Amino acid sequence: MRILLLGTGGREHALGRALVADGSELHVAPGNPGLTRLGTLHDVDITDGPAVVALARDIDAELVVVGPEAPLVAGVADELRRAGYDVFGPSAQAAALEGSKAFAKDIMAAAGVPTAGHRVCTTADEAAAALDCFGAPHVVKDDGLAAGKGVVVTDDRDAALAHAASSGTVVIEEYLDGPEVSLFAICDGTTARPLLPAQDFKRVGDGDLGPNTGGMGAYCPLPWAPQGLVDEIMRDVVQPTVDEMARRGTPFVGLLYAGLALTRRGLRVVEFNVRFGDPETQAVLSLLETPLAPVLRAAARGELDALPELTWRDGAAVVVVEAAQGYPGTPKKGGPISLPEDTDDAYVLHAGTALTDGHLVAAGGRVLGIVGRGADLEAARATAYQHLERVVFPDGFHRNDIGIPH
Numbered sequence: 339m340r341i342l343l344l345g346t347g348g349r350e351h352a353l354g355r356a357l358v359a360d361g362s363e364l365h366v367a368p369g370n371p372g373l374t375r376l377g378t379l380h381d382v383d384i385t386d387g388p389a390v391v392a393l394a395r396d397i398d399a400e401l402v403v404v405g406p407e408a409p410l411v412a413g414v415a416d417e418l419r420r421a422g423y424d425v426f427g428p429s430a431q432a433a434a435l436e437g438s439k440a441f442a443k444d445i446m447a448a449a450g451v452p453t454a455g456h457r458v459c460t461t462a463d464e465a466a467a468a469l470d471c472f473g474a475p476h477v478v479k480d481d482g483l484a485a486g487k488g489v490v491v492t493d494d495r496d497a498a499l500a501h502a503a504s505s506g507t508v509v510i511e512e513y514l515d516g517p518e519v520s521l522f523a524i525c526d527g528t529t530a531r532p533l534l535p536a537q538d539f540k541r542v543g544d545g546d547l548g549p550n551t552g553g554m555g556a557y558c559p560l561p562w563a564p565q566g567l568v569d570e571i572m573r574d575v576v577q578p579t580v581d582e583m584a585r586r587g588t589p590f591v592g593l594l595y596a597g598l599a600l601t602r603r604g605l606r607v608v609e610f611n612v613r614f615g616d617p618e619t620q621a622v623l624s625l626l627e628t629p630l631a632p633v634l635r636a637a638a639r640g641e642l643d644a645l646p647e648l649t650w651r652d653g654a655a656v657v658v659v660e661a662a663q664g665y666p667g668t669p670k671k672g673g674p675i676s677l678p679e680d681t682d683d684a685y686v687l688h689a690g691t692a693l694t695d696g697h698l699v700a701a702g703g704r705v706l707g708i709v710g711r712g713a714d715l716e717a718a719r720a721t722a723y724q725h726l727e728r729v730v731f732p733d734g735f736h737r738n739d740i741g742i743p744h
């Protein structure tokens with residue numbers, strides 16, 4: 339199959355590996371140096387619908403896979419579908435599940451999906467009243483897309499008010515206490531299939547200290563998860579959401595990412611995303627045995643129920659993100675990188691890298707993802723950190739506690 343993959347990060351490198359597993363031909367826009375080994379890169383602005391449609395035509399794409407949320411929210415999947423392409427990625431209307439926190443709350447209420455109590459606030463007075471209603475710790479979220487950085491969780495009421503004041507429309511909600519789980523489901527508008535559950539590490543520092551980031555590492559599956567957790571999430575969260583989107587005439591075709599908290603009172607949705615999560619995808623796809631391309635095309639065509647169940651390797655996987663000094667603020671760019679050879683169970687995925695005069699350098703906040711696989715979580719974690727020791731990147735830093743359940 340000829341596939342066009344849109345995006346540039348570690349998630350896209352992981353997707354690229356899984357998409358070529360059956361010998362599919364890969365084209366990527368814009369891609370990164372890691373993806374050059376897997377396919378052909380095209381320098382196209384992926385939020386420019388007509389430019390993406392023209393590229394799909396040039397390469398005669400049989401499937402387009404959209405990595406990040408920005409082109410989805412901008413309606414690029416809609417333009418591709420209108421031009422007749424099979425697309426894995428939701429319409430702009432369905433992508434509002436991620437693009438607007440207020441919309442996501444509305445869908446959850448209509449579908450009976452458990453989530454944190456919330457209020458949508460547009461004025462300082464409304465925000466103050468909502469903060470006092472829910473009490474500390476305070477949770478204030480920008481309504482729109484914010485690359486994982488639009489959420490403030492704080493005991494400081496003034497800081498919470500300041501975030502609300504700086505953000506226009508915000509969602510203020512009840513604090514959810516308990517371990518977090520990411521579950522991804524491949525959806526075709528009607529049918530949904532879960533991937534392995536994962537946990538990511540959002541804060542920049544060891545012990546979950548410091549500001550939120552896009553994600554500093556992840557592991558899967560979850561050895562501590564209660565029996566039946568995935569079935570429960572599919573029954574109580576994913577399927578009702580897919581059904582409600584279909585009922586509204588805006589079916590969800592693509593990857594529904596449920597971020598959940600397992601609270602003492604049961605599971606609650608923390609957020610929805612409408613694309614593969616980064617970096618959980620790097621861990622999850624490293625255990626997928628089934629070739630990904632036919633699965634995503636079946637989803638794009640509404641034919642998921644005809645496919646057999648996905649199959650997975652035994653064991654566990656861990657991905658540790660190597661970020662550039664300064665991240666999640668302004669990362670230091672241009673730092674030289676030298677990488678070890680991949681092995682069977684340990685490899686490096688590129689995220690924010692570039693080639694300058696043939697030399698690999700840092701070009702973003704999250705620069706690399708080091709994946710380790712093993713018979714269990716402890717072994718996978720050891721493999722990932724051992725491989726990371728052989729990465730030379732003096733301007734980089736990472737967390738040391740990725741893969742320790744939290």
Ligand code: AMP
Pocket residue numbers: 454477479486489491511512513514515518540550597608609
């Ligand atoms: P989000 O962008 O909604 O995923 O939020 C980013 C992170 O903020 C989440 O992964 C949680 O760690 C934290 N967070 C978001 N909402 C809540 C909440 N209601 N209670 C506690 N933590 C939250």
Ligand code: GLY
Pocket residue numbers: 486538552553611614615616617618
């Ligand atoms: N892992 C967090 C995200 O992709 O938003």
